Amino acid sequence: MTAAASLADLAAWQAAGWLRPLDVALARFLHDTAPTAPPDLLLAAALLSRLESAGHSALPLDDLPGTAAELLDWPAEALNALSQALATRPLQPQAWAGCAAVEADPPDDEGGTPLVLANDRLALRRHWRDEGDIARQLRARAAASLPVDEAQATAWLGRLFPPRADGDVDWQRRAGEVALRGRFTLVTGGPGTGKTWTAARLLVLLQALRGRGGPDGPPAPWLRVGLAAPTGKAAARLKQSIQQALQGLRPALGPLAGEALDPWADALPPARTLHALLGPRPGTRRFRHDATNPLPLDLLIVDEASMVHLALMARLLDALPSTARLVLLGDPDQLASVEAGAVLADLCAAPVLVPRTVALRESRRFQGAIGALAQAMHGGDGAAALAALRGDASGALALQSPRDATAVLPLAVQGYRPMLQALQGPGTPAERARAALQAFEAFRLLCALREGPWGVDGLNGAVERALADAGLLRRSGEWYTGRPVMLSRNQPALGLFNGDIGLVLPADDGTPRAWFAEGEALHAVAVGRLEQVQTAFAMTVHKSQGSEFGHVALVLPPEDGPLLTRELVYTGLTRARERFTLVAPQPALLARAVARRTRREGGLRARLAP
Numbered sequence: 001m002t003a004a005a006s007l008a009d010l011a012a013w014q015a016a017g018w019l020r021p022l023d024v025a026l027a028r029f030l031h032d033t034a035p036t037a038p039p040d041l042l043l044a045a046a047l048l049s050r051l052e053s054a055g056h057s058a059l060p061l062d063d064l065p066g067t068a069a070e071l072l073d074w075p076a077e078a079l080n081a082l083s084q085a086l087a088t089r090p091l092q093p094q095a096w097a098g099c100a101a102v103e104a105d106p107p108d109d110e111g112g113t114p115l116v117l118a119n120d121r122l123a124l125r126r127h128w129r130d131e132g133d134i135a136r137q138l139r140a141r142a143a144a145s146l147p148v149d150e151a152q153a154t155a156w157l158g159r160l161f162p163p164r165a166d167g168d169v170d171w172q173r174r175a176g177e178v179a180l181r182g183r184f185t186l187v188t189g190g191p192g193t194g195k196t197w198t199a200a201r202l203l204v205l206l207q208a209l210r211g212r213g214g215p216d217g218p219p220a221p222w223l224r225v226g227l228a229a230p231t232g233k234a235a236a237r238l239k240q241s242i243q244q245a246l247q248g249l250r251p252a253l254g255p256l257a258g259e260a261l262d263p264w265a266d267a268l269p270p271a272r273t274l275h276a277l278l279g280p281r282p283g284t285r286r287f288r289h290d291a292t293n294p295l296p297l298d299l300l301i302v303d304e305a306s307m308v309h310l311a312l313m314a315r316l317l318d319a320l321p322s323t324a325r326l327v328l329l330g331d332p333d334q335l336a337s338v339e340a341g342a343v344l345a346d347l348c349a350a351p352v353l354v355p356r357t358v359a360l361r362e363s364r365r366f367q368g369a370i371g372a373l374a375q376a377m378h379g380g381d382g383a384a385a386l387a388a389l390r391g392d393a394s395g396a397l398a399l400q401s402p403r404d405a406t407a408v409l410p411l412a413v414q415g416y417r418p419m420l421q422a423l424q425g426p427g428t429p430a431e432r433a434r435a436a437l438q439a440f441e442a443f444r445l446l447c448a449l450r451e452g453p454w455g456v457d458g459l460n461g462a463v464e465r466a467l468a469d470a471g472l473l474r475r476s477g478e479w480y481t482g483r484p485v486m487l488s489r490n491q492p493a494l495g496l497f498n499g500d501i502g503l504v505l506p507a508d509d510g511t512p513r514a515w516f517a518e519g520e521a522l523h524a525v526a527v528g529r530l531e532q533v534q535t536a537f538a539m540t541v542h543k544s545q546g547s548e549f550g551h552v553a554l555v556l557p558p559e560d561g562p563l564l565t566r567e568l569v570y571t572g573l574t575r576a577r578e579r580f581t582l583v584a585p586q587p588a589l590l591a592r593a594v595a596r597r598t599r600r601e602g603g604l605r606a607r608l609a610p
């Protein structure tokens with residue numbers, strides 16, 4: 001079999017829609033630049049590229065096409081074609097040595113081949129490098145053991161984390177102890193388990209124990225603190241929760257602090273997206289802050305760490321001074337990042353980070369029906385999840401099993417009515433936009449899929465029509481009043497990032513603007529300046545990460561598929577504060593989804609192994 005035959009197969013698979021043009025282009029590029037690249041390697045490279053688009057950072061070589069069946073949403077026909085191709089061209093990685101396209105077990109992260117072969121996996125060099133960087137940085141941080149004034153530490157820990165009435169281990173206090181003694185702390189837990197409550201106390205603790213400018217000198221300057229999250233929404237929520245927690249602490253701190261912490265708490269910086277923090281350089285993958293221009297920080301708290309992908313984590317660790325403390329907060333049971341990597345889940349599985357990890361398990365927000373459903377999903381118990389949905393008497397949970405996706409439209413009309421009415425209400429455009437943005441948080445339609453009548457694309461169109469039919473909006477062109485728009489790329493010059501959501505409403509002069517909330521602040525952006533947006537009446541569960549809504553309606557498709565996972569339904573459910581409606585034409589699919597764990601292939605776990 002020849003390289004030409006492999007390329008012909010790949011071209012046919014692209015034509016069938018099983019591969020993207022980019023996947024085939026990688027194989028062609030390898031063939032052009034390394035003509036000795038064997039045919040089976042070309043095949044593997046195209047598959048690796050395809051897997052990369054689904055979030056994996058490596059292709060396991062030992063069980064193809066079994067892996068493809070599990071990891072790719074491929075029809076049986078595609079899997080058959082792959083089996084046949086592999087029958088004539090079995091993967092023989094041992095024969096790839098010497099080919100200029102791939103390097104096996106590179107001694108370090110240098111080297112120029114586009115592909116790397118290690119631990120029976122094929123990876124893109126850049127992912128391999130990022131994984132190596134992350135592992136190296138975290139090992140160094142985890143090994144650091146910082147001196148602590150024990151008497152002061154005990155006093156402050158006691159103040160910030162009073163003993164529990166039930167005498168159980170206080171894991172939140174434990175997080176304080178870990179953060180004090182080292183440069184890396186990972187606090188994990190589901191929604192409402194008190195991660196940000198804990199983070200606020202870590203802030204105070206570290207400020208209070210920041211030391212002195214000499215043995216008898218004055219207190220050292222306040223720590224330079226950074227607060228960040230992967231999305232603007234999550235960053236705004238982090239700042240708000242930290243401020244709330246600090247407010248709650250003030251009465252206890254005032255008389256005890258010796259020196260006032262209040263001015264420092266008042267001067268906390270705004271929470272930023274990780275991109276904004278690092279300072280993007282347009283047109284490159286690089287950032288203004290890196291190892292040569294580190295972030296001017298002593299302490300960085302990053303929330304929603306499950307959404308941080310490999311490359312971003314690598315750049316973040318690179319840009320953080322080695323002397324700074326890093327605190328990551330996140331829920332490893334939520335969906336992994338859209339881009340390649342499952343960094344948080346990998347960190348949670350790394351023995352070397354166990355001493356630096358604290359898992360919070362007690363949900364303080366979800367105690368009712370939503371909490372019970374979350375618990376059933378988390379435990380993988382599909383029958384209990386369905387029973388919780390069907391048997392709920394509190395009104396917090398509902399199950400709809402319609403045959404037709406249009407059955408969700410009445411729910412959407414009801415859910416979005418207050419937002420659209422707020423836009424048409426009295427007041428200045430800014431006042432109306434503010435009220436509407438707030439009302440928009442009360443309900444959201446979340447989908448498992450992007451395409452089709454049960455997906456975001458189909459439902460956005462259908463909801464628009466239903467709202468127009470109900471007299472709630474007039475679809476006059478692209479930028480009609482009331483259109484919710486979500487950015488699908490970063491626009492740092494506007495202070496807006498991928499995933500940010502705004503509402504369209506004309507300004508005083510009648511020109512349409514998209515209004516975005518950033519904490520208390522409101523931005524009105526001329527719609528012509530928005531580069532890539534999509535309507536957001538319905539959004540994918542992936543895009544909803546880091547947000548919360550009063551009532552969530554989660555729409556599952558009628559057919560099963562590898563995308564329907566426990567992480568997906570759990571993430572969708574836990575976006576709901578008060579009510580959750582599952583719209584599932586086949587309710588049994590919920591049980592299937594709950595039983596299916598997301599599998600992300602990558603090399604970070606191996607790089608973090610002892």
Ligand SMILES: Nc1ncnc2c1ncn2[C@@H]1O[C@H](COP(=O)(O)OP(=O)(O)OP(=O)(O)O)[C@@H](O)[C@H]1O
Pocket residue numbers: 172189190191192193194195196197198241364365
């Ligand atoms: N030890 C505690 N004592 C009293 N209240 C607490 C404690 N820990 C957390 N809380 C309260 O529980 C609620 C949830 O806490 P928090 O917002 O910190 O959770 P979270 O894990 O950050 O949630 P999410 O991931 O959804 O942001 C808050 O109202 C917080 O004030």
